[in-house]
Amino acid sequence: MQLVPVSLTYFLEVARTGSVSEAALTLNVAPSAISRQITKLEAGLGVPLFVRHPRGMTVTDAGSRLLAHARRSEAESAALLDELRTGRGADVRSVTVACSEGFARRVVPAAMAAFRGEHPDVTFRLDIVPRQEATRRVAEGIADVAATYAMGPQHDVRVECAVVIPVAAIVPLGHALAGRERITLEELCAYPLALGSSGTSQRELFDIGVQLEGLTARPALVCDALAPQYEFVRSGGGIALVGDLGDLDEGASTDGVAYVRVDHPVFRQREAQIQTMLGRRLPWAATQFTELLVSMLPGRSSQLSGGARPRSDPGRSPRPAGR
Structure with missing residues (x-):
């Protein structure tokens, strides 16, 4: 059973897949049924929602605004159905967090443990995914909150804090x-270096810095996972890079390595962000956990130096940000 109108369900799936035929396969309905609903929706609203291309469809500006509304409706409807079916209502206390790997090492698990110390009835699901995927999951209501890195404006999510x-x-x-x-x-x-692939923000900024300085860097290891990079360093293979999410404060005792700050302005183009869904009213547990996570983000108290900022207005796009 679903509470979201069929037309919006079809619209959401076409927007996700970029294709009526792909949406039809996912929803197990005829493509003609989806096309009729999309046409009916556009006629009722009086604006086109998609730009039709020979090999797919992309949302228009109006479609993007409707997409944000439809995602919120879908997420809130799913939460309501779960409450009605389980009979637990407001007592349902679970939080889904999506984060990139750097946040999963210390910050997010520490926040979860601290939160459960005060609220032991709250349960968590933690999904460790690439940074863009973390943002996508929050934007589509799959996750309640994301802890990730970002570069550039974030239009599809609410930035609760950026550092x-x-x-x-x-x-x-x-x-x-x-x-x-x-x-x-x-x-x-x-020195020999262990670096992430070119698709990661940290590697992208590193390559820009190297080019600006006229340097040459030949990675000895290319790997996006942190655990192999740490073992490579501990075994004497070379040096790796990591975002300082409290690692320098922890010291060498826990990881068997030492941390040294890399001084170059290029790395200031990237921010650590806590993100939630635009316009969505989060359940109590997710709201409280998000506030705790924001408070535990390293550098959160350095607003006077411009290192952090509070949550952004839902009606405005956040400032440019950065794995």
Whole structure:
């Protein structure tokens, strides 16, 4: 059973897949039925919702606004149905979090543990996904909150908090750079490096910085997962990079490595963000957890230096941000 009108359900699936035929396969209905509903919806609203291309469809500006509304309606309807079916109503206390891997190492699990210390009846689901996927899941109501990195404006989500996170080099204990407060990109490039793939924001910014400085960097290891990079460093294979989500404060005792800040302005183009769905009223547990997560984000108290900002107005696009 669904509470969202059929026309909006069909509209949502065409917007997601970019194709009437793909949407028909997913929904197990005839393509003609979807086409009729979309045409009827456009006629009723008096505006086109899609731009038709030879190989697919993309939403118009009006379609984008309706898409945001439809996503909110879908998410809230699903939550209501779950409450009605389980009979637990307001007692349902579960929170789904999507985050990129860097946040999953310490910040998000620590926030979950602290929250359950006060509210042991609340349960969590944690999905570790690429940064863009975390944002998509919140925008589509799959997750309640996302903790991720971003570069550039975020139009499809509400940015509860955004903080510029410094980048640190991970070096083996006893390394020549261990104990240094800061190092330059030039010093970093003198050693074998373990880096993420070119699709990650950190690697993108690293490559820009290297190009600006006229440096040459040849990664010894390319890997998007953090665990292999840490073991590579601990085993003496080279140096890796990580966003400093509290790692420098933790010190070497927990990870068996040392952290050294990398000093270059290029890395300031990326922000760590806590994101929720635009216009959605989150359940109590998700709202309270989001506030706790914001408070635990490193650098959250540094507003005077411009390092953080509070949640943005739902009616406005956030400022440019950054894995």
